[in-house]
Amino acid sequence: xxxxxxxxxxxxxxxxxxxxxxxxxxxxxxxxxxxxxxxxxxxxxxxxxxxxxxxxxxxxxxxxxxxxxxxxxxxxxxxxxxxxxxxxxxxxxxxxxxxxxxxxxxxxxxxxxxxxxxxxxxxxxxxxxxxxxxxxxxxxxxxxxxxxxxxxxxxxxxxxxxxxxxxxxxxxxxxxxxxxxxxxxxxxxxxxxxxxxxxxxxxxxxxxxxxxxxxxxxxxxxxxxxxxxxxxxxxxxxxxxxxxxxxxxxxxxxxxxxxxxxxxxxxxxxxxxxxxxxxxxxxxxxxxxxxxxxxxxxxxxxxxxxxxxxxxxxxxxxxxxxxxxx
Numbered sequence: 001x002x003x004x005x006x007x008x009x010x011x012x013x014x015x016x017x018x019x020x021x022x023x024x025x026x027x028x029x030x031x032x033x034x035x036x037x038x039x040x041x042x043x044x045x046x047x048x049x050x051x052x053x054x055x056x057x058x059x060x061x062x063x064x065x066x067x068x069x070x071x072x073x074x075x076x077x078x079x080x081x082x083x084x085x086x087x088x089x090x091x092x093x094x095x096x097x098x099x100x101x102x103x104x105x106x107x108x109x110x111x112x113x114x115x116x117x118x119x120x121x122x123x124x125x126x127x128x129x130x131x132x133x134x135x136x137x138x139x140x141x142x143x144x145x146x147x148x149x150x151x152x153x154x155x156x157x158x159x160x161x162x163x164x165x166x167x168x169x170x171x172x173x174x175x176x177x178x179x180x181x182x183x184x185x186x187x188x189x190x191x192x193x194x195x196x197x198x199x200x201x202x203x204x205x206x207x208x209x210x211x212x213x214x215x216x217x218x219x220x221x222x223x224x225x226x227x228x229x230x231x232x233x234x235x236x237x238x239x240x241x242x243x244x245x246x247x248x249x250x251x252x253x254x255x256x257x258x259x260x261x262x263x264x265x266x267x268x269x270x271x272x273x274x275x276x277x278x279x280x281x282x283x284x285x286x287x288x289x290x291x292x293x294x295x296x297x298x299x300x301x302x303x304x305x306x307x308x309x310x311x312x313x314x315x316x317x318x319x320x321x322x323x324x325x326x
Contacts, residue, residue, distance in 0.1 A: 017205060018042070022124040026205050027143075029131040035138050039202045041156060042123060044228060047198065049161020054228040061108030069105060069117045076105045076117055087119045088149025089220060089234055101185075106225040119151050120222045120232040126152060128245070130208050135275040137177065139244050140208040146239040152217060155181060155206035155231040157199025165196035169291040174272070179207050182291065183221060183231060183251075195221070195229060206233065211285055212246035214278035219247055246276065250286035 016025035019040045028034060044054035052058075062075045071077045082102045084090055091100065105117045127143040146152060157179065160168070165180055172178055179200040185193040199207035209217070218236045221229030233247060271284040 017130050018124075022205070023122075024124060024127055026124075027127075027129045029129055033132060035130060035208070038200070038207070040204065041202050042154070042204050044156050044159045044197065044230070045202055047158030047160045047164065047202075049164035050159040051161065052159070052226065052228055054159050054226065057106065057108060057225040058227065059103070059106065059108070059223075059225050062105055062111060064105075064109065064111045064115075069109075069111050069115050074105070074111075074117065076103050076109065078103055081116070083116055083119055084149075085116070086147075086149065087116070087151065092149055092218070092220075092234065092236070102220060102222045104222060104224045108225070120154065120230050121224050122151075124153055124205070126150075128153065128205055130205070133210070133244070133275075136210045138208050139210050139246075140205060141242060141244045142239055143241055145241050146235045148235050148237050150235045152233050152235055152245065153206050154204060155197065155199070155209070155219065155233060157197045157203035157207065158201065159228060160196040160198055162194065162196065165198065166291045168198060168200075179203065180291075181231065182288070183219075183229070185221060185229075193227075195231075197231060206231070209233070210244065210246050210276070211249040211274060212276040212278055213248065213274065213281045214276070215246045215248045216243065217245055217247040219251070248286070250288075 014025070014031075015028045015034060017028060017035070017040065018026045021040055021042050046053050046055075060075065062069060064074050067073070069077060071080055079100055080090060082090065082104065089102070104119065104121055105111050105115050106121065109115075111117070126146060129141050129143055130138055131141055133139040142152075160180075165182065169178070169180060177200075180196065180198040183195040183197070185195075187193055216236055216239050217233040220232050220234060222232045223229050233245075239245070271287060274281055274283055274285050
C-alpha cells in the first residue's frame, strides 16, 4: 500500500445510552448527539434519606414446585393472577377506579423463569431510542410496534427520603429540568405509602419520557422482592414504530380516582407549558405543590379514601419538567 494511502476509519459504534446494562441497546438520534451525562442504572438505587435498600430481598418466596403459580396456592399472588397469557396486566384501564397491588415472584421462588408472574423483572425487551424533539428537549420513542398491555420500561433512579426529595425540588429554578417523581399509594387501614424517585443523576431510560395529556403509557407500581415498587410503564394502547412514548405526569390517566392539581402556583408564578400537541392538551404541565410544603408526608388519607388507589404518581420528572421548580 502506498504511503500516501490511508486506511478507511472503522465505523463508530452507535451510542448505547444504557451502557450495555439492559437486554437491548438504547440508541440515540441524531447520530453524534448525546444527552447530558448521567449514571445509568436499570434498577432503583438507594439515595439520601432512603430507609430501605431497594436491592434487598425482604419478601419470602412462594413454594410452587410442581405446578404453575396460581391464586390460592402461590403466596405471591394476593388475589387473581396479575397478568394474562400475553403478559398484560389484568384490568388495565378498567372502570374499577382502583388498581390491585401487583406482587411478582422473585429470586427466592422456586418457580421457573418462564413463570407467568415474572414480567417486569425481566427488564427491557423492546428497541427504544432517545431522540431530540422539536420543543421538549430529549424524548423517548419505540423502534418496534408495541401491543396494548405490553411492558415497556421502568422509571428507575435514586430512591429518596421525603426531606431529600423536598430539598432537591426547592433548589430548582424554573429553567431546570425536573425528573423527580412522587408516587402515592392508598392502602387499607387509611395508610398512604409514598415513594420518591429521582433519575436526574442516576437513572434509566425512563428519565427521557415526556408528559402527554393523551399518553400511550400508564404507570403501575409492581413489587418483586420488597415493598419498594418498580415503577413499571405499560402500553395503554397499540403503539406504532417511531411513535414517541409518554405518560401523564399527574397520574390521572386511566385512574378513575383523580383530583385537580394539588396546590396552585402563587400569583405571578409561571407554570411550564405543555407541548404534547394532543387534542385535549391542558396547555400547562401538571402541578403538584406537595413537596413545597414544610409538613411531613401524610400518614393517612381522609375518611373514605382508604384503598381507593394503588399507585398514583402525583408528580413526575423528565425533560419537560414535572414537579414545577420555583
